[in-house]
Amino acid sequence: MRFKNLDLNLLAALDKLIRLRSVSRAAEELSITQSAMSNALNRLRQHFDDPLLVQVGRRMELTPRAIALEQPVRDILVRIDAAVATPPGFEPATSSRRIGLMVSDYSLHTVVPPFLAAVARKAPFMRFDVKPQQSLPQQQLERGDTDLLIAPGIYCSPDHPSERLLIDPMVCVLDADHPAARGKLTMAAFLDAEHVVMLPPNAGESYAARVLREAGLTVQVAVTSFSFASLPDLVRSTRRIALVQGRLARRMAKLGGLAVVDPPLALPALEQCVQWHSIRGQDPALEWLRIELHASIAAAPD
Numbered sequence: 001m002r003f004k005n006l007d008l009n010l011l012a013a014l015d016k017l018i019r020l021r022s023v024s025r026a027a028e029e030l031s032i033t034q035s036a037m038s039n040a041l042n043r044l045r046q047h048f049d050d051p052l053l054v055q056v057g058r059r060m061e062l063t064p065r066a067i068a069l070e071q072p073v074r075d076i077l078v079r080i081d082a083a084v085a086t087p088p089g090f091e092p093a094t095s096s097r098r099i100g101l102m103v104s105d106y107s108l109h110t111v112v113p114p115f116l117a118a119v120a121r122k123a124p125f126m127r128f129d130v131k132p133q134q135s136l137p138q139q140q141l142e143r144g145d146t147d148l149l150i151a152p153g154i155y156c157s158p159d160h161p162s163e164r165l166l167i168d169p170m171v172c173v174l175d176a177d178h179p180a181a182r183g184k185l186t187m188a189a190f191l192d193a194e195h196v197v198m199l200p201p202n203a204g205e206s207y208a209a210r211v212l213r214e215a216g217l218t219v220q221v222a223v224t225s226f227s228f229a230s231l232p233d234l235v236r237s238t239r240r241i242a243l244v245q246g247r248l249a250r251r252m253a254k255l256g257g258l259a260v261v262d263p264p265l266a267l268p269a270l271e272q273c274v275q276w277h278s279i280r281g282q283d284p285a286l287e288w289l290r291i292e293l294h295a296s297i298a299a300a301p302d
Contacts, residue, residue, distance in 0.1 A: 010047075013040040015077055017053060018070045019143075021060040046240045071142075078144035079278065090284035092123035097285050099126065102146035104133040105198070106207075107272065109229040111150060111165065111246045115296040119289065134204070140275055147286060150293075152207050162275035164288065166297055168245040169269040170211060173223040173232045173252065174259045181259035185241075188266045194222035196234045196242045201226045208243045226260060232258055245270050 016026035017037075029038035045051055049066040066139045090097075103112055110132065119126060133151055134140050149156070156162045172190070174181045197219075198206045205213075206228070213221065219241075221281055223234055225226035229233060232252035236291070249260045274293055276286055 004242050008038055010044055013074050014044055016067055072093045074143045096125045100129045101148050102131045102133055103150045105228045107150045108247055114300045118296045119292055139301050149275045153273045156273050156275045160278045162205040162273045165272045165274055167269050168247050170267045171246045171249045172261050172263050173242045175236055176257050176259050185261050185264050187264040193241045195219040196223040196231050196240050198228045199224045207270055
C-alpha cells in the first residue's frame with residue numbers, strides 16, 4: 001500500500017533503522033535479510049531525498065531529517081498496533097497476549113511477584129516481558145516499547161493516563177547491631193555515617209538520591225550498587241546506612257540481621273503509579289491487568 005508515493009511497509013523498517021542506527025540489527029529485529037534492509041534504506045533515502053543515516057567513524061548517526069521523522073513514525077506505528085493488533089475481546093482464561101512491563105528494581109522485588117502470581121492463576125497462557133525502567137521511562141511508553149509502566153509518579157508522563165498504586169515511606173536500613181538500631185537515628189549520625197546507595201545503570205537518578213538532593217543533604221557514599229534490592233544486604237555486618245523504600249526494607253529485614261528505622265527528617269514518600277499509553281485506554285486486557293495489579297497490592301502484606 002502506498003500513501004503519497006511512499007510504500008507504507010517501509011515505515012516499520014524506518015522505525016527500526018532510526019531507533020537502532022544499524023542496518024544489520026534492524027534486519028535481525030524484523031526477521032529479514034541484511035540485503036533486504038539495505039534495499040529498504042535505499043528506497044527510503046530516495047523517497048525523502050535524504051541519507052537519513054550516515055557513517056561517522058564506526059557509528060551510524062541520524063541526519064536532522066531522520067531525527068524529525070523519529071517521533072511521528074513511532075506514533076503512527078503505535079496507533080496501528082493499538083487499532084489492528086489488539087484483539088477487541090479479552091478472556092483471561094484463554095488469552096495468550098504477551099504484555100510488556102517496564103518496572104524499577106524496587107517494583108521487580110516488591111510489586112511484580114505477587115501480581116504475576118495472581119495473574120498466572122486466572123490467565124495461565126498470558127506471557128510477560130519484564131523490562132528495566134529507563135532514565136526517561138515516559139519516552140519508552142510513548143514509543144510503544146512497553147504496555148504498562150510501573151514507576152514513581154514524578155517520572156510518569158503528564159500526557160498519558162496513570163493510577164496511583166501505593167505510597168511507600170522512605171526508611172533507613174541498618175545492621176541489627178548498629179547503635180542507632182536501638183534508638184533514634186540523629187541527623188549527625190545520619191550524615192557522619194557511610195552510606196550504600198543505588199546508581200541506576202542508565203545514568204539516571206534514583207528516587208532516594210532525588211529526595212536527599214531536594215532536602216539539601218549530602219551523604220558520604222562508601223558503596224554504590226546498580227540494584228536497590230541489594231542495598232539492605234550490603235549494610236549487613238557494617239556500620240553503614242541505606243535509605244530505601246519501606247516495603248523493600250521490611251522484606252529484607254525478615255531475613256534477619258537488619259533493623260529498620262526512620263530517617264532523621266521527614267522525606268517525601270514514594271508514590272508508585274501505573275501508566276499506559278493514552279491510545280490504549282480502551283484495551284480490555286490492560287484494563288483487566290490494572291485491576292489485578294491493584295488487587296494484588298492490596299492483598300499483599302505491607
